[in-house]
Amino acid sequence: MVALSAAVAFLAASCASADGPAEPSSSAGQSAVAAGVANEALVERAEPLVKRVSYPTRGQADPAQNWGDLYLPAGQHAAGSVPLVVLIHGGSWESQLGAEVMSSYARDLVDRGMAVYNIEYRRVGSGGGWPTTFHDVADALDHVVELNEQHPEFAIDDELVVGHSAGAQLAMWAGTRHALGDDEVGNRPRFRPTRVVSLAGPLDMRYAATHGDSRIVTVLGGGPEQVPDRYRSVDPIQNIDPNVPVVAVHGTADTMVAPANSERYIAAVKQSGGIGGLMLAEGEDHVSVVSDDSPWYARILDVIAETSDKTVDDLRDTHSN
Template structure:
């Protein structure tokens, strides 16, 4: 198989097996290696997804245990910001799974909430995802940031998200059980734009907001994201104009710096999930973005959730919710077999 290019699969939520296979393939392609086969899984290759330690393996090596919790743990942490911050908004909730864990044995998922980059909605929107993902054995970092009408907007919203992400390195010093070398960031709506931007900050120049990241997510899942910001702004999305402080014609440099479709990194696996009934952020955003990924010979997947709208896509009541959790779980580097081992212990 040609590892320099992976065909982009367009599908709807139907057979879970097909979805799991597709996202696992993305995980295998992250390092540019051949997708895992039965023989490579047992070869001892450290880049192979199946070699990631499970809880049962951790228990056998008591001397290497760095964390032991009877229940999942949630801690609110404050991250430092550029200039004077706001302790009521510059924070993140860190969720750590129950069990005994060795160093670098737990995958980390960073969650970035949406809400039109505005103050009406906060990180609580992603709490259900955080709680269910930590129950699946992952570490989860659900971040809050300053938004429009609460001290945010350009450039503060973006520098806050960058600061929150960079603080992962400090958190890892306190909690060495979770990994930070090949991690996943998941965002909804405006948070999906921020998530895609977070994955490409390493390409920013020194005069751009968020440059020189200390922590770099290398996989991204977008939930209903405005991934083509110029297209969205030119089709009536004044929320983008408000957060960036102008139209694409007025401030093209800002759009160029943070617009996901203008900053595609072909080496970063991405999954764009969008509800077919979304009238707030048109599914065309995800379609156009994945088309651009394909043109760049990138690694991507477009998933259309039949019947979901913009809000229901992040609701635990969505009929697709468990399948989205499976996509996030697989994209984090865990296989279905590893999850079975985790649950059985």
């Protein structure tokens, strides 16, 4: 088991020997410039703000599912001064579970001074599946640019996405969409999170699909031999970006998504010279890692905060000092 401090230390140490992330997309960069111009204007808020926002989608949207909850912290904030965390819930890409799974994390992270965007999307059984689920997540992420124009106090140039279970796969995919080809779902992102935290994620989708995980086969419309292009496009272990810092958290008692998924993924990240850390939560199962009554809950919050609160350069400087 890698303890919290060791996981964060590994992330910092890895940053010291790897190149930083690529420059943000032009839209994100332009928003950052605009935020800099408005830097003298402070946003002051007595209480955290929570509001539901709809995001536009390609084709016809479903107002009941194409939305996100935006959380903004209390206090006084200059433009571009608040780190953003995007949350993507899991539930096997199916409709039984929704964004409420991540609400505890959202509330506790905003209380720590972060902006949080907790997204909902269409899933298998409610109009989703391939490719709609992936289009929705891409559209929800790209809407961050418009949200930032309304709320310039949060930054979007070097930010974090956190996902649980199926949402962890989507989070890892979100961090590497910039490398997708023109014919791939989710390409040309307007907003690019540049560091990722995976909670119990199926990060080696071919391995999981061939070891009994029928849910992956359902959402992608076939197994690795039937739809190999889809696996190549969205499977985290086949799309590692060595410059994107990642932390994988996995419960040792997880029988739904085997810890081997995270272990294999982080081993591949290290082999590629990438920036990554693994935290195995002793005794935790697939659901308990997102339960606020778990003994690991506060530690996982710390991992998210540490990964979000520092830029890659800050982590490099901290390690060198």
